[in-house]
Amino acid sequence: MKIAIVGAGYVGLSTGLGLASKKHLVICIDIDKEKIEKINRGILPIYEDGMEKLLKKHRGLNFKVSTDISDSKDAEIIFICVGTPTDEKGKMNLNYLKAAAKSTAGIIDKKHKTIVVKSTVLPGTTEEILLPIIEKESGKKVGKDFGLCSNPEFLREGAALKDFLGPDRIIIGEYDKKSGDILEKLYRDFNSPTIRTNIKTAEMIKMASNAFLSTKISFINEIGNICKKLEIDTYEVSRGIGYDKRIAPYFLDSGVGFGGSCFTKDIKSLIEKAREMNYDPKLLKSVTEINTLQKIIIIDLLTKKIGDLKNKKIVVLGLAFKAGTDDIREAPSIDIIRILLEKKARIHTFDPKAQDNMKKIFNEITYSKSAKEALDKADACLILTEWPEFTKLTDKDFSVMKNKTIIEGRRILDKGKVSNFEGICW
Ligand code: NAD
Ligand code: UGA
Numbered sequence: 001m002k003i004a005i006v007g008a009g010y011v012g013l014s015t016g017l018g019l020a021s022k023k024h025l026v027i028c029i030d031i032d033k034e035k036i037e038k039i040n041r042g043i044l045p046i047y048e049d050g051m052e053k054l055l056k057k058h059r060g061l062n063f064k065v066s067t068d069i070s071d072s073k074d075a076e077i078i079f080i081c082v083g084t085p086t087d088e089k090g091k092m093n094l095n096y097l098k099a100a101a102k103s104t105a106g107i108i109d110k111k112h113k114t115i116v117v118k119s120t121v122l123p124g125t126t127e128e129i130l131l132p133i134i135e136k137e138s139g140k141k142v143g144k145d146f147g148l149c150s151n152p153e154f155l156r157e158g159a160a161l162k163d164f165l166g167p168d169r170i171i172i173g174e175y176d177k178k179s180g181d182i183l184e185k186l187y188r189d190f191n192s193p194t195i196r197t198n199i200k201t202a203e204m205i206k207m208a209s210n211a212f213l214s215t216k217i218s219f220i221n222e223i224g225n226i227c228k229k230l231e232i233d234t235y236e237v238s239r240g241i242g243y244d245k246r247i248a249p250y251f252l253d254s255g256v257g258f259g260g261s262c263f264t265k266d267i268k269s270l271i272e273k274a275r276e277m278n279y280d281p282k283l284l285k286s287v288t289e290i291n292t293l294q295k296i297i298i299i300d301l302l303t304k305k306i307g308d309l310k311n312k313k314i315v316v317l318g319l320a321f322k323a324g325t326d327d328i329r330e331a332p333s334i335d336i337i338r339i340l341l342e343k344k345a346r347i348h349t350f351d352p353k354a355q356d357n358m359k360k361i362f363n364e365i366t367y368s369k370s371a372k373e374a375l376d377k378a379d380a381c382l383i384l385t386e387w388p389e390f391t392k393l394t395d396k397d398f399s400v401m402k403n404k405t406i407i408e409g410r411r412i413l414d415k416g417k418v419s420n421f422e423g424i425c426w
Pocket of ligand 2: 120153154155156157158210213217250251252253254255256257258259260261262263321322
């Protein structure tokens, strides 16, 4: 099928290259000229396992990019994958989405097209906000001249392509049967359970999934904070409860809290939406409070161990919000570095992928070429990302520190290779 993708970010590129690998004809549209020029030269703007290989294989053949939406006039299905960040008040900013809806409307012609919203939005957004824009701008009628679906994306960064191509489920929220049938046909060889529902429900399924996953993390962090006081290893508790099929073993890793572009913003916007409707979402508010608390707890633990942080050399190992990505959006490392700077610590960091991104936020800290270089003469080390290479660190690597104080915010060190370290919740 002929597919257009509006927004060439994590979701847009995963969807575009994933569908190109399934032999569809794909064009990705983005307003960011620099990004499009890079992709045209074969350079990916993001780091994702397997993506470069697919770009090499399909670029110029059945995968193209452009800044001009009229290049996608032939498309039968148009996926809208632009960002939906939150503003300072936690409200979802729909400006990118509205602009994308407007430009997409401009290519609706006689040939039937199905517009699919893949960006994460609050229930009601597609039909109440985007549809009126599309109908007004195109002068066409949904259900008659064009189709409309919501098809939320559940991929994780670091495993984006794998998740896009092998999802646990496919959610199709359809305006009408024809639109749903067209989208289901596109996914027919994915072999994933498919749920067809209305648009508003599909939008809520996405919000509820992210809210539940972040709740699970804050739940285990709360248990972890209690375990720490009781001198119990939280990870053994997680293992013990995870065997219960109703609980499941996933998303029970306690630590420094969740980061990433989505959990934080999605939960904030759901809280805001609930408040607007005069409902006080107590559980969701606690989830975000616990997540903020984890960063304070790790600094408190550090201070308890080495005292005043002023002029102390503190090494932050890991800047990305999780391993396998160079994404630092909402990464716990950002808040922790901010607190360390307030306390006048000297900060040295190392991350195998995310340093360039972090340099755009913090200029005043030192970026090292390796963990070992960063650790030289350090007063303490905080481990904030579970990069596999950090799991290989041994006592020999830490021996260059002035004072061997190591605090894990992610559980990765091997007790057989490193002695004398402590975890935030273990
Ligand atoms: P991103 O910021 O990586 O990419 C968005 C892209 O859209 C950018 O390249 C931007 O230049 C482009 N854009 C903005 N306005 C545009 C317009 N009018 N026309 C064309 N392009 C435009 O965002 P992302 O991480 O891919 O997320 C996109 C959406 O998917 C968000 O709603 C997010 O919540 C959701 N989502 C993200 C993930 C993830 O892991 N990142 C997973 C599932 C869902
Ligand atoms: C998350 C969801 O897992 C995806 O399903 C969803 O599509 C996506 O958000 C989105 O909507 O953007 P992602 O943010 O890429 O994906 O990463 P996760 O693997 O979910 O991790 C999020 C954060 O939670 C990371 O900081 C991670 O370290 C942390 N985490 C995860 C924990 O602290 N403990 C865990 O047990 C699991």
